[in-house]
Amino acid sequence: MEEELKYLRLLSEQFPNISAVTTEIINLEAIMELPKATEHFISDLHGEFEAVSHVLRNGSGNVKEKINEVFSERLNTEQINQLATIIYYPERKVASIIETLSSKEEREEFYHYTILALVELGQFVVSKYTRSKVRKAMNPDMSYIMEELLFKDSILSNKEPYYHNIIQNVINLEAADLLIISLSELIQDLIVDHLHVLGDIYDRGPAPDKILNLLMEKKSLDIQWGNHDVLWMGAASGSKVAIANVLRICARYDNLEVIEDSYGISLRPLASFAERVYSKNNSKAFQPKLDDEMTHFPEEDKQLA
Known part of the structure; x- marks a missing residue:
């Protein structure tokens, strides 16, 4: 009996009388009779806002x-x-x-x-x-x-x-x-009615931050984080290994704008360090992977590498 009273006291905080409880039960029973609403699954967003x-x-x-x-x-x-x-x-x-x-x-x-x-x-x-x-x-x-x-x-x-x-x-x-x-x-x-997001939200795409802002406007959703999402979380938490990996991927796929423009982090000190330390090294192995439609001056490719 004491166990039941514990739960009844908790219930009374939201529903102070029998009428309130009855109304809530009727509402919930009625909602259960409504047609099932549509659920939507979306996966592998990869920053493509x-x-x-x-x-x-x-x-x-x-x-x-x-x-x-x-x-x-x-x-x-x-x-x-x-x-x-x-x-x-x-x-x-x-x-x-x-x-x-x-x-x-x-x-x-x-x-x-x-x-x-x-x-x-x-x-x-x-x-x-x-x-x-x-x-x-x-x-x-x-x-x-x-x-x-x-x-x-x-x-x-x-x-x-x-x-x-x-x-x-x-x-x-x-x-x-x-x-x-x-x-x-x-x-x-x-x-x-409900959105299921299956990672990755982050990866090579140019605007994962905009996707997150868009998802924050949704009233009912759940997210299963992908490996790239976890990597960015690690970088945001200060992991040096994760930060280095995020920078490597963004530079490799010519996507440094998301770091500089979206998050306001200047990469000029890093570029200056690389030019000073690795200027004599052959950077062909580190050339970025560019789409055929993308055009860069050789000096830009060198900076990305």
């Missing part, structure tokens, strides 16, 4: 798949691709489309159609989640409007003018871009 960013924006193809499920009977391939690109890169794509539209009527029609399409797709995507979870993922500046549109009651047709006026007022107040961006980012975030 642009590629990783694109994969996360499109949910490894899940965004296009959901668009096809919702709109395959109503939109052609070109329209589906345009909507997908708006979701991947809303700010850039919307700006490029608006530039091609000469009249105010055309721009308003584009905004109205795009918002309606994103709302319909968003309703399909958020159906796997509780309203509370969806609300937490929304842009706070647009949360009220997005919640009204995404959770509108399709049965009550007498509220259609209300929803139409919301969208029209957003357009009139020049907030359509922000709403489209907010809806697109919400779809990006919720299209994949």
Whole structure:
């Protein structure tokens, strides 16, 4: 009995009465009945930020798949691709489309159609989640409007003018871009519920630091560190062997910018030391491995070596 009381006292700190416990049990039981959300596995990132960013924006193809499920009977391939690109890169794509539209009527029609399409797709995507979870993922500046549109009651047709006026007022107040961006980012975030990252994040690629910053924005993920990740952790912790190995790999693959530009560590003292001590040695064995597209002056290659 005393053992049970110990746990009940701990439970009472979060749920002070029977009503609170009952409500939590009901909520958890209801969540368990929701459809299983999508999990995404991504591996061997190797510092390639642009590629990783694109994969996360499109949910490894899940965004296009959901668009096809919702709109395959109503939109052609070109329209589906345009909507997908708006979701991947809303700010850039919307700006490029608006530039091609000469009249105010055309721009308003584009905004109205795009918002309606994103709302319909968003309703399909958020159906796997509780309203509370969806609300937490929304842009706070647009949360009220997005919640009204995404959770509108399709049965009550007498509220259609209300929803139409919301969208029209957003357009009139020049907030359509922000709403489209907010809806697109919400779809990006919720299209994949949990992200599994299988190292390496670090290696030869130019921007592992940007990948880490991107992953820190994700609300639900786990990481299995790779050997290169552990090497960089060792270097950051002060291991001289790890530091030397990181410098060797970065120099070998012409990737010293990540050390100098991303982390602000000057390598000039190291280069000066190498020129002074090893200037008479043949450095051919230490020449960097360069892509065919990369061009360097001989003196640059010598410094890298």
